[in-house]
Amino acid sequence: MSRQKSSEETARKLHSAALHLMRYVRAxxxxxxxxPAQLSALSVVVFGGKQSLSDLAHAEQVRPPTMSRIVDALVRDGLVKREIDKRDRRSVVISATxxxxxxxxEGRSRREKRLLELLGGLTKDEIDVLDQASETISKSLAATVH
Amino acid sequence: MSRQKSSEETARKLHSAALHLMRYVRAxxxxxxxxPAQLSALSVVVFGGKQSLSDLAHAEQVRPPTMSRIVDALVRDGLVKREIDKRDRRSVVISATxxxxxxxxEGRSRREKRLLELLGGLTKDEIDVLDQASETISKSLAATVH
DNA sequence: TGCTAATAGTTAGCTATGCTAACTATGCAG
DNA sequence: CTGCATAGTTAGCATAGCTAACTATTAGCA
Structure with missing residues (x-):
């Protein structure tokens, strides 16, 4: 039987766990x-498909000039392609090479492998709790429009 | 009744939830x-107490020259003090003003308020699941030495 | 004791990443 | 066709990461 926890305490613990978990996988x-910024932008293009620079900037929560420069670097290193949109020549379309x-x-596989190592020492029940918690967080964030 | 989930799927969901949660509170x-780097270093000093620059760099997982510059900015803005250690004059001691x-x-209170808003729409059971999940993650990370 | 090695920080200089302001090019409304 | 709106880029600033090289201090030991 788990005793009643205060929401404040849970909020602190959740914050700490998420912080350290992200630090762990990002390594x-x-x-x-x-x-990091290039890798994050690349993931949006690879998993979200080709899109305009504005869309990419919005997805990454940065301003267009910042994303323009990140795309410069990705193009320079041959990871994405930058093309003029034929239907609106002001717009550019970014797609992955x-x-x-x-x-x-490769990056995704490395991160997942790292997380799986962490989950490897847990019981089925513990993993189920993590699964439910992830669902709850994602659902709450989706409901809180921003 | 929850069906059996693959660890791979849980790993992906957990990663996504933690990523978006951190983005949400950091805003x-x-x-x-x-x-951000200054705020993070300041939190280590405020909640962890006075310490050397090396300890601070280690806690923040950055190199000493990086932390030296972050401390420069914090001292410039009057948020921390930098003093020479009397027992080892090579060392400096950083403490919060x-x-x-x-x-x-104020920052902690803002972040907690933000998280509490998110938890506000949840049931006691859902919060309990988040609490357990946070415990499990922190425990696993502590066990994985790196 | 006095030389040598190790340790703690800083400085210099590079890259990356965030911003705003100001600009160019294109599209749209009338 | 004129004028405004939109998409992106350029320029310039601040922050933050790194390595290499430096200074100052301490510790080890022959």
């Missing part, structure tokens, strides 16, 4: 040799 | 006017 990314897709999949 | 920090403590407490 894997350095092996790819792609800096084969190399970009390959690197992103 | 509160901009109101403080203290950049009253202003640093005040700002950090």
């Amino acid at each position: 894997q990314d350095t092996a790819l040799g792609v800096p 084969d190399k970009g897709v390959r690197i992103m999949h | 509160q920090d901009t109101a403080l006017g203290v950049p 009253d202003k640093g403590v005040r700002i950090m407490h």
